[in-house]
Amino acid sequence: MKLNLKNPLVFFDLETTGINISKDRIVEISLLKVYPNGKEEIRSYRINPEMHIPEESTAIHGITDEDVKDCPTFKQLAKTLADQLEGCDMAGFNSSRFDVPMLAEEFLRAGVDFDMSKRKFVDVQIIFHKKEQRTLEAAYRFYCDKELENAHSAEADAVATYEVLKSQLEKYPDLENDINVLSKEFSSFNNNVDFAGRIVFNEKGVEVFNFGKHRGKSVAEVFKNEPSYYAWMMEGDFPLNTKQVITKIRLREMNK
Incomplete structure (x- = not known):
């Protein structure tokens, strides 16, 4: 075929x-x-x-x-x-x-x-x-x-x-x-924001965490209310692509 x-x-x-x-x-x-x-x-x-x-x-x-x-x-x-x-x-x-x-x-x-x-x-x-x-x-x-x-x-x-x-x-x-x-x-990337699937889009198209204590919560809101969480992720053993994604979200929100 x-x-x-x-x-x-x-x-x-x-x-x-x-x-x-x-x-x-x-x-x-x-x-x-x-x-x-x-x-x-x-x-x-x-x-x-x-x-x-x-x-x-x-x-x-x-x-x-x-x-x-x-x-x-x-x-x-x-x-x-x-x-x-x-x-x-x-x-x-x-x-x-x-x-x-x-x-x-x-x-x-x-x-x-x-x-x-x-x-x-x-x-x-x-x-x-x-x-x-x-x-x-x-x-x-x-x-x-x-x-x-x-x-x-x-x-x-x-x-x-x-x-x-x-x-x-x-x-x-x-x-x-x-x-x-x-x-x-037939691809699991449909809702992924990063390739590892640590950040996904919810049903409203908002980026949310897909792991840990903030699972299901807005990434932008978590970083706003708990800035240290961003620092923890950037220093942690996360893929570079995930760090790139959360940095884009953080910069986008800071520039609003």
Whole structure:
């Protein structure tokens, strides 16, 4: 099945040193770009994370410190990656909760102004979980009737995610072949203000906290009544993207 695209759609997958968005780093990224005319391009990069890759992470993706010691850092690759993603929508498997926040964090650390909020996202895992409740390997087996070789390598997972989405569109007649629809109905970013989901929009479109003692309260009101909470977050172990978001809210309110 050919995807109905208005913009190029990039299926991407990351392998990392761990799952802490604030502290861990990317060690491999694969980008499978699908153009509206059906043309496909794939690029994969190994990345020096400038930190030790824990053995438990190596056990999953097979990448060691030795494998990436001579590879470019993310900062060295960031502009190239941003150029390749420019004007594209994005798709992944479990990307809403991990890959997108992690990629956004790396761009911020590298000082590259890449606004990920301008593009649409499709999380194929959300479609899968709403329909079948399985894993990527099981999804590939279920939808494509094939075994996923080299699971947990970024390139194999990105290619498998692309094939799963095409098969999902063929299997479910009610699943519209339209990235706008898939993004709105099958992405957890709909109400997020930051990628990590610490700040969300409520039903009135107001930014509210989605964690801790102020869950459900207006960010602007909390910062107004408890300025130390802003300082606590800025000094705390929160993603740079979250800190960027709360700073924009605080400056907006101060300038009113």
